[in-house]
Amino acid sequence: MTEEIAHGDKLGLPQATALVVGNIVGTGIFLLPASLAAIGTISFAVMAATAVGAIALALVFGRLGARIPASGGPYAYARDGFGEFAGFWTSWSFWLTAWGGNAGIAVAWVGYVNYFLHWDSTLGKIVIGLVGMWIPALINLSGVKNIGLFQLVTTVLKFVPLIFVGIVGLFFLNSDNFGPFNASGDSTWNALWLAAGLILFIYSGMESVTIVAERIKDPARNVGKASIYGVLGCTVMYLLATVAIFGTVAHDQLMNSEAPFADAINNMFGGSIWGGVMAACAIVSGIGALNGWTLLVAEMPMAAARDGMFPKSFARLNRRGAPVVGIIVGTLLSSAMLLFAYASENAFNTILLFASFTTAIPYFFSAAAQLFWLVTGGRQVNKRRMAVDVTMAVIALLFSFAIVYGSGEQAVMLGILALLIGVPVYIWIKAQRGEYGARETTPAAPSTPVEPSP
Secondary structure, three states: OOHHHHOOOOEOHHHHHHHHHHHHOOOHHHOHHHHHHOOOOHHHHHHHHHHHHHHHHHHHHHHHHHHOOOOOOHHHHHHHHHOHHHHHHHHHHHHHHHHHHHHHHHHHHHHHHHHHHOOOOHHHHHHHHHHHHHHHHHHHHOOHHHHHHHHHHHHHHHHHHHHHHHHHHHHHOOHHHOOOOOOOOOOHHHHHHHHHHHHHHHHOOOOHHHHOHHHEOOHHHHHHHHHHHHHHHHHHHHHHHHHHHHHHOOHHHHHOOOOHHHHHHHHHHOOOOHHHHHHHHHHHHHHHHHHHHHHHHHHHHHHHHHOOOOOHHHHOOOOOOOOHHHHHHHHHHHHHHHHHHHHOOOHHHHHHHHHHHHHHHHHHHHHHHHHHHHHHOOOOOOHHHHHHHHHHHHHHHHHHHHHHHHHOHHHHHHHHHHHHHHHHHHHHHHHHOOOOOOOOOOOOOOOOOOOOOO
């Protein structure tokens, strides 16, 4: 760790919460209402259920962050609970999520930039996408202070207009606009899971602050607070905005809308300038999400590399304390995935569903690690608090299962193949260290479990 980071150049609670919100709220929310309209108002029930699972997982991250305030987040939790291979597999899965998901964000971001530029050729879109990924890479290379400031500013700029639509739109609701309960033309069960596949991924990123715990001031307290505040804020915004847009835009119009937030504001106040306003908001939202995910694409392997579970070059920091190899390699891989997206038909959906599956693995192992610790700790605790913590861990486990199921068969197959590729990498790392079997490591948590403070 560099002297700069050691002497307090860290993220406070506002910046940490902004990191969570900024990584959860990407460009997808700007199109989500149109996608959900094609499924029907049944989506509201799915969104509410998803919110419960997301909040439960945020509470689990809060408990884990207080108990194990170490960088790596889910990697550290899985390694502490289940050993080094589980830790490696968790870090590998999240790494796949981070750089693959970044490419998906960039593809969506290109569409909003082209609202103004109209670079409609494939080459033009690729150039815009690469610029969108490498600007955040340069910001990340410049140090944690710039990352935090950029994330805070972009989060405020995108959160305010979205919550404005959600609140003001409630005064313009028309019940005739909402459309049928199930508009998908399929069974209720299939409609539920179709909506779930879209909604579950929009909470990806809630683990952001746990992964950069060493860069957070007072991580034992602020990791949990930032996780919970960020998820609660996004949940309120998602629910309000979706209801408001459903109620202010006619169902048939909403299903075919390319800018549902702009259509909602136009219907509320009239005029035609709002398309540009909301496109600008989406651009800010996307670049903020790319900035936050670029940080994560380097931090998780850095934490694993320090424990010998990733190539040691990923632990190398530049003079500003940035994990330079992780940032550059991750952005190069995201760039390659972007090229794949524009070379293949329907690759964008494939990327997002693939990332949805791979993000479920760290969630699952985190919830499982918390449950494992709670039921095997052999300590005396308040029974009511114990029951609440176990319930939250079980709900978080079910949430992880739902993400896997909602990802679909193709994404699960590709995800399993990608996870299996990690096994030879693990073997190579062990061979480089001259090791066979599990290593004796210092546990990430005290050997005598201590209940974290609220």
